[in-house]
Amino acid sequence: MRTIETDVVIVGTGFGAAAPALRLSEAGFKVVMIEKGPRIEAPRDFRQTQDPKYLLRYLKQLSGERISLTYAEGLGGGSGFYEMVSLRAPSLAFEQRDAQGKRLWPAALNRGALDPYYAIAERMLNVEQIAIEEVPKTGLVFARMMKNLGYTCDRARYAVRGCVGSGFCVTGCIYGAKQSLHMNYLPKAEGVGARVITDLEATTIRTLCDVLRTPRSETLSNVPYRYEVLCRPTGKQQDWHRLKARLVILAGGTVGTARLLLRSKEYLRRLSHEVGRNIAFNGGVKVAGLLPKTFPAGDMFTGRSHPGMISYEFLESNGITISAAKPLPLQAVAAARLKLDGDEQSPGHWGGPNVDLMKLYRKRVMVLVAFGLTRAGAELTLSANAEPRLHLEFNDELRSYYVRVKVLLNSILQRNGCRLINTEFHRQGVPYKEVHFSTAHQVGSCRMADSRMMGAADAAGEVFGYPGLYVTDGAAIPTSLAVNTSLTILANAERIAAIVLRRYPLAKQAADLAASS
Amino acid sequence: MFGLLRIEQENSQYDAKANGCEEPSRDCLPRRAALKRIGAAVAGLAFGCTPLRIVLRAYPDRFDEEAELVDRVLRAFVKTVIPGAPGDAPDLVRVYYDGFYRFARYRPYFASDLCQRALSRYSVVRFDDLSTDQRACVIEDGLAADSTTQRLYNGAIFLAQLAFYAGIFDDSKGCRLIDFDGRFRGVPLADQTYPNQEFYLARGLTADGNYG
Numbered sequence: 142m143r144t145i146e147t148d149v150v151i152v153g154t155g156f157g158a159a160a161p162a163l164r165l166s167e168a169g170f171k172v173v174m175i176e177k178g179p180r181i182e183a184p185r186d187f188r189q190t191q192d193p194k195y196l197l198r199y200l201k202q203l204s205g206e207r208i209s210l211t212y213a214e215g216l217g218g219g220s221g222f223y224e225m226v227s228l229r230a231p232s233l234a235f236e237q238r239d240a241q242g243k244r245l246w247p248a249a250l251n252r253g254a255l256d257p258y259y260a261i262a263e264r265m266l267n268v269e270q271i272a273i274e275e276v277p278k279t280g281l282v283f284a285r286m287m288k289n290l291g292y293t294c295d296r297a298r299y300a301v302r303g304c305v306g307s308g309f310c311v312t313g314c315i316y317g318a319k320q321s322l323h324m325n326y327l328p329k330a331e332g333v334g335a336r337v338i339t340d341l342e343a344t345t346i347r348t349l350c351d352v353l354r355t356p357r358s359e360t361l362s363n364v365p366y367r368y369e370v371l372c373r374p375t376g377k378q379q380d381w382h383r384l385k386a387r388l389v390i391l392a393g394g395t396v397g398t399a400r401l402l403l404r405s406k407e408y409l410r411r412l413s414h415e416v417g418r419n420i421a422f423n424g425g426v427k428v429a430g431l432l433p434k435t436f437p438a439g440d441m442f443t444g445r446s447h448p449g450m451i452s453y454e455f456l457e458s459n460g461i462t463i464s465a466a467k468p469l470p471l472q473a474v475a476a477a478r479l480k481l482d483g484d485e486q487s488p489g490h491w492g493g494p495n496v497d498l499m500k501l502y503r504k505r506v507m508v509l510v511a512f513g514l515t516r517a518g519a520e521l522t523l524s525a526n527a528e529p530r531l532h533l534e535f536n537d538e539l540r541s542y543y544v545r546v547k548v549l550l551n552s553i554l555q556r557n558g559c560r561l562i563n564t565e566f567h568r569q570g571v572p573y574k575e576v577h578f579s580t581a582h583q584v585g586s587c588r589m590a591d592s593r594m595m596g597a598a599d600a601a602g603e604v605f606g607y608p609g610l611y612v613t614d615g616a617a618i619p620t621s622l623a624v625n626t627s628l629t630i631l632a633n634a635e636r637i638a639a640i641v642l643r644r645y646p647l648a649k650q651a652a653d654l655a656a657s658s
Numbered sequence: 659m660f661g662l663l664r665i666e667q668e669n670s671q672y673d674a675k676a677n678g679c680e681e682p683s684r685d686c687l688p689r690r691a692a693l694k695r696i697g698a699a700v701a702g703l704a705f706g707c708t709p710l711r712i713v714l715r716a717y718p719d720r721f722d723e724e725a726e727l728v729d730r731v732l733r734a735f736v737k738t739v740i741p742g743a744p745g746d747a748p749d750l751v752r753v754y755y756d757g758f759y760r761f762a763r764y765r766p767y768f769a770s771d772l773c774q775r776a777l778s779r780y781s782v783v784r785f786d787d788l789s790t791d792q793r794a795c796v797i798e799d800g801l802a803a804d805s806t807t808q809r810l811y812n813g814a815i816f817l818a819q820l821a822f823y824a825g826i827f828d829d830s831k832g833c834r835l836i837d838f839d840g841r842f843r844g845v846p847l848a849d850q851t852y853p854n855q856e857f858y859l860a861r862g863l864t865a866d867g868n869y870g
Contacts, residue, residue, distance in 0.1 A: 189841035191824035194758055231869040252870075270867040273855045275847060281858035288860035295862040295869075306850045307842035437852065442838055444850040452860075453869045462869075470838055471824035474816070491739045491815045492794055496835070499823060503837045570816030571809055624869075 142381045147173045147336075148361060150370050150386040152343045152401065155218015156630040157392035157614025159326035160262070164638035166335040169647045170361065173384060174335060177342040177397070178214030179376050181221055183323030187313025191471040196312065203396055204568065205531025208422060208519050211581040212394050216339055219394075219581065220321040221313045223627055224447040227268040227300045229259045230622040230629045231456060237514060237620045239595075245517075245619045247591050247600035258632035258639075266300035266320040268628070277306065277444025282436060282507065283465035284450045286557045292454040297447065297464070300628075308467065310446035340376035343401050346389060346610070347371070347408040357608040358644040360651040361387060367609050388609045388641065391587070391616070392634065395420060398616040399521045399586035400529050402597070402604075411606030413593040416586070417521040421621040422533075423582035424515030426543060427466070428550040429508045430559030431481065431501060438504035441467050451624070460514035461546055462623050463553070468508060476579065478572065482561035490565065498562070507559060509550045512623045515542055517585050533578065543576050582626045584618035602637040613637045721766035721773075727784075731769040734786035736818045738793040742835055743822055753821035754814070761813055768814060771807070775799050 148171040151158045158174060166172045178199060181187075188195055199215040200222060213219040232252040237245050262268070276284070276296065287294040300320040310319055317324060331337060347369045355367055364387040372382040391398045399417045406412055432439065439448075444467070452463040468476065478490035479498055486494045498506075519533040533539075551561055565572045566579070589612075590596025593605035602617050604610040613634040615626055622629055646654060721728055732751040737743055743750060754765045761768075772785040775796045782788055785796060800811035825832045825840050832840030852858065863869065 188829070190826075190829045191840075192826045192829070193820075229868040273859065274851060276855060276859075277850050278852060281852050281855060284860050285858040288858070292860060293863045294860035295864050295867050296859075298867040305842070306845065306847055309842060440850070443842075443845045451867070453863045456869060469824070470833065470836065471820065471826070474819045474823055488794060488798065491797075491819065493741050495819075496740055496742050499836045567812075567816075569809075570812035570814075 142383055144383045144385065145173060146366060146385045147171045148386065149173070149388045149390060150175065150368070150384045151390040151392055152370065153218060153392035153394060153397065153614060154216050154327065154337065154339075155213070155220060155322065155392065155394060155614065156627050157394075157612075157617070157634045158218070158390070159220075159322045159330065160631055160634035161390050161392070161611075161613055161638040161641065162330040162335045163326050163333070164635070164642060166330050166333045168642055168650070172330070172335040173386075174330075174337045175341045175343060175370070175372055175382075175384070176214075176216050176337065176339040177375055177393070178216065178339065180337075180339040181216040181313075181323065183217065183221065183321060184313070184315045184317040187221065187315045189307065189309040189315055190312060191469060193471070196471075203521075203529055203531050205519070206533060207535045207575060207577055208531060208533035209568075209577065209579045210396060210420075210422070210531065210583045211579070212396055212583070216337065217322040217327060219627065221323065222311055223321075223581075224310050224625070225300045225319045225321075225445070226447045226625040227263065227266060227298050227628040228451070228624040229256070229632075230624055231453070233456070234514060234620060234622045234624075237516075239516075243595070245588075245590070245595075247589050247619075249600050250589070255629070255632050255636065258635040259628060261635050262628055262631040265325050266628075266631075267302045268298050268300050268320075270298045271296045271445075271449045275304065275306070276449035277440065277467070278437070279439035279441065279444065279465050279467055279507070280449030282432065282439045283448065283509070285436070286507070286553060287452050287454065287463075289557055290553065292452060292553075294450050294452045294454070297449060297451045299445065299447070301445070304445055306444045308443050308446060308469070311469070311472070338378075338382070340374060340378040341372045341382060342375050343370050343372050343393065344404060345371045345408060346401065346405040348607075349385060352608055352610075353606070355608055357603075360648055361645045362648050364388075364609065364645065388611070388645065390611045390613050390641075391604075392612075392614040395583040395586045395615040396521065396529060398612055398614055400523070402587060403521070403523050404527055409604075409607060413597045413605050415588070415590070415593070415595065416597045419517040419585045419588050419596070419619070420519035420521060420583055421515065421517040421585040421619075422519060422578055422580045423621045423623065423626070424461075424511070424513035424539075424542060424546070425578060425580050425582070426461075426511045426513070426546040426550060427477075427508060427564060428547060428554065429479065429506055429562040429564050430551075430554035431498075431562060432505045432507055433558035433560075435558060439465075439507060441503045441506065442469070455511075455549065456623060459546065459549065460623065461511040461549075463509060463511050463550065466508040466510045470502070473502070477564040477566045480563045480565065482563045506562065507554065509553065511546045511550055512582065512621075512625075513542060513546060514621050514623045515539065517588075517620065519583070521586055535576065540576070582622075584615040584622070584626055584630075585620065587612045587616040588619040589617050590619065601640045602633070611637060611641065715767065717767050717770035717774075721770040728766055728769040730786045731772055731784065732765070734788075734793060735772060735797070735814065736822070738790055738797060739815050739818045740822055740835075741790065749821070749827040752827055753817045759817060761817055764810060768810060771800065771810070772796060
């Protein structure tokens with residue numbers, strides 16, 4: 142067992158972890174980041190491949206009743222494998238309310254409060270709206286479909302510098318064009334002293350003193366070591382580690398952070414009962430159609446993975462955004478059985494008819510995806526052997542949402558002359574019997590809230606009842622956003638890092654502050 | 659994201675547990691001895707026959723011993739699932755031999771089941787001796803059988819499509835049948851889009867892509 146004493150332990154290396162790591166290290170804090178997955182040297186370690194052996198080294202899935210969550214384990218978290226879509230959450234996402242009419246985000250938090258931190262995150266990731274002349278064919282065809290119906294469609298924003306349009310964003314960018322955290326936050330943080338230990342999984346957190354008697358705002362050196370994070374080796378690590386810290390920042394993702402806190406409940410008895418609950422998932426609904434001959438061709442395989450366009454047309458009316466999608470063959474086959482709607486030929490999802498459809502896949506198939514402001518409804522619990530279990534409460538509201546959105550998406554395809562493709566979603570080749578949501582946009586398992594009755598952490602991301610223990614990742618985000626979640630997670634992490642810096646000045650900064658005042 | 663066929667093992671263990679049986683050890687028990695030892699339990703299983711046949715390798719020995727036979731059967735299976743797939747491609751059935759996928763454990767049983775169904779339906783000993791249409795009917799039989807056999811057949815179809823269309827064993831080849839190049843071959847940006855973008859682009863609601 143190795144013991145390390147440090148000012149700050151950050152659990153995770155993804156979007157929620159990178160900003161506090163950089164900001165606190167820049168300020169002079171001793172920071173140790175721990176990552177369950179392996180170290181990734183970007184872009185060297187990325188590959189343009191569909192080999193599941195490569196992808197499953199980093200991408201993990203937690204499946205439960207009616208919902209599956211995909212997340213990454215590896216240095217940089219999901220940033221290595223996301224589609225680099227970087228959009229600010231619309232204002233109305235922050236105004237969502239629960240069934241009793243109570244606002245879900247903490248009172249002080251709204252789009253305006255987050256905008257300055259969005260700006261910082263955008264600068265760090267070089268986020269820009271895609272140039273007109275770079276919109277991939279599939280994105281243009283989608284835009285034309287919306288235009289035909291009198292709907293609006295906007296060019297989306299991406300974290301990229303010098304995109305070549307290889308179409309392999311989701312397997313990691315081998316050109317170093319995608320601005321994953323390996324290209325900015327993480328090397329900068331390490332450059333100013335942050336230590337990163339990979340292949341190490343945090344298993345439990347314990348208190349080292351009566352933390353309620355320790356200061357929530359004080360010169361850092363006056364804060365005792367309050368928490369101990371016990372870590373077990375994975376992959377290349379050999380030793381268990383015990384990390385003692387004055388501050389602990391949890392950023393292991395919506396699944397990882399909830400799992401860690403739930404495993405620590407025995408030692409953190411004041412934790413909110415809301416830990417693990419309230420997982421929101423952006424209500425992704427997917428449909429597909431075959432373009433009519435009158436339409437120009439799309440292209441599933443070239444151009445950036447996210448095809449450039451997003452429609453906010455139905456955000457106010459239906460709480461959804463709509464995009465086209467470009468699943469690579471592996472993603473398409475692994476997700477759904479494809480069969481032309483109304484095709485009575487047998488066999489359906491294999492054999493000649495399926496091959497005929499797959500031959501059209503690259504240029505004539507259009508996949509539409511809606512992200513919605515769906516209520517939180519999934520819950521993560523632990524089994525008797527402390528493994529995570531997932532459950533989604535599929536109520537009438539969610540069923541109605543699913544049906545309504547699917548009808549809308551299908552109507553967009555049909556009114557453009559598309560023939561629908563029946564997408565029968567499955568797991569391991571066996572179709573789901575009921576509606577099943579799959580997402581990588583899960584948030585909220587330890588959400589920020591105005592009280593511990595509603596969430597696990599306060600508006601500053603500090604866990605209720607545990608001074609100096611923060612949640613800065615997707616777990617802290619209280620609601621679905623209807624857009625990709627990465628930029629909001631990063632901006633919120635920047636915001637919380639700024640709060641921590643104000644609360645815990647280093648001795649020299651505290652002296653400067655005292656002198657100036 | 660990617661199912662990896664853990665189904666048969668889990669299912670068979672579940673079935674045994676559900677019926678109060680001791681979990682059989684797949685690797686240690688000689689198949690004949692195992693059959694005797696748990697014969698009584700087998701008789702009591704409501705729907706455990708097929709899983710146990712897999713677990714205990716209760717199928718003709720030649721499917722364990724004659725690699726060429728199994729290979730021919732599996733190739734015929736993939737060519738039926740994906741008509742147009744090149745039958746002599748070296749990687750065509752590789753996914754069934756890859757220990758990364760649990761299906762590899764059930765490869766001999768699966769081949770034997772295809773042949774057994776060929777015999778039952780057409781009185782032909784080998785699945786690969788059937789016509790394409792006949793083979794399709796045999797596969798349909800498997801897909802309509804008991805739930806575990808359904809899972810096995812669905813899994814085999816899934817793996818065939820996954821490996822073939824995505825070209826998982828050779829990044830440089832992709833899949834010619836669906837015009838997938840595999841790794842990126844340097845298509846210029848100008849060829850990734852259309853020149854007359856204004857024809858396509860709809861009116862936007864935002865100034866910069868972010869909704870207010």
